[in-house]
Amino acid sequence: MTTSSLGPISRRGLLLGAAGAAVLGGFELAQTSQATAGPRVTIMPPAAGGAAATPPAPIPAWAQRWDAPVYDIRDFHRRVPAARFPARPIMLTIDDGPSPIWTPKYLRLLARYNIRATFCLIGQQVPANRALVRAAAAEGHTLANHTWTHDEYLPSRSAARIHREISWTNDAIHTAAGIRPHIFRAPGGNWGPAVFHELAQERMLPLGWDVDPRDWARPGTASIERAMLRAQPQDIILCHDGGGDRSETYAALEYVIPRLLRRGLEFVTLPLAR
Numbered sequence: 001m002t003t004s005s006l007g008p009i010s011r012r013g014l015l016l017g018a019a020g021a022a023v024l025g026g027f028e029l030a031q032t033s034q035a036t037a038g039p040r041v042t043i044m045p046p047a048a049g050g051a052a053a054t055p056p057a058p059i060p061a062w063a064q065r066w067d068a069p070v071y072d073i074r075d076f077h078r079r080v081p082a083a084r085f086p087a088r089p090i091m092l093t094i095d096d097g098p099s100p101i102w103t104p105k106y107l108r109l110l111a112r113y114n115i116r117a118t119f120c121l122i123g124q125q126v127p128a129n130r131a132l133v134r135a136a137a138a139e140g141h142t143l144a145n146h147t148w149t150h151d152e153y154l155p156s157r158s159a160a161r162i163h164r165e166i167s168w169t170n171d172a173i174h175t176a177a178g179i180r181p182h183i184f185r186a187p188g189g190n191w192g193p194a195v196f197h198e199l200a201q202e203r204m205l206p207l208g209w210d211v212d213p214r215d216w217a218r219p220g221t222a223s224i225e226r227a228m229l230r231a232q233p234q235d236i237i238l239c240h241d242g243g244g245d246r247s248e249t250y251a252a253l254e255y256v257i258p259r260l261l262r263r264g265l266e267f268v269t270l271p272l273a274r
Helices: 073-079 102-113 127-138 159-177 193-202 221-229 247-262
Strands: 089-097 118-121 142-145 236-240
Touching (some): 102 247, 127 142, 159 193, 221 236
Parallel strands (some): 089 118
């Protein structure tokens, strides 16, 4: 077994080279050091009656290269050359929901402009907000997996823990909306070999981002707007509807979305098939 002392690695810091064998090439990746595990987090199982996991499908074409997340739409093009997008695509991703307060507001805002976004959902928040999850799916938004507990130390957890964080969230979303997510975003953008290994087993695409307004820190509406308005074609924008008061982010999106549209940018989601 290949050994590794890698801890959580953010953004583009991890490329599976000598320290990590190709996940789909038949090598076994070791767990990262438990010494970096961070604070303990209590995990509760999904609500009774959740849907049973479906048998894994054959590994799709976009999963054949498993060395880094998709950070912008060009990264996806490199994996799926036949994928078609408009000339000036942009992707809006919304993390840490569903929120009973903010997610409905975001859905109404997106409907106003007839655009689609990718909602990266925290699994343990799904059962109490199933109607919101169903509504997002019914309105054409993509539902993505953002772990069960938003564990930012995920790369250094055990294989069993990583599996639970991802598979329980998939099951909760499937129970709520009848959709099994095919996209995963790591909390904090922290990736590692053990996480990539589990995503390969789940047939899921790791999703990063290119534009980060750090709205989770509530830097002020103007700061969030400035960061989002720097977005260019092919960029993936990160923002949040969960995790507390998101009034700054919501106000920024009200201002930014029509301006990005006037620049000829078209909001897209990744066209993946399971």
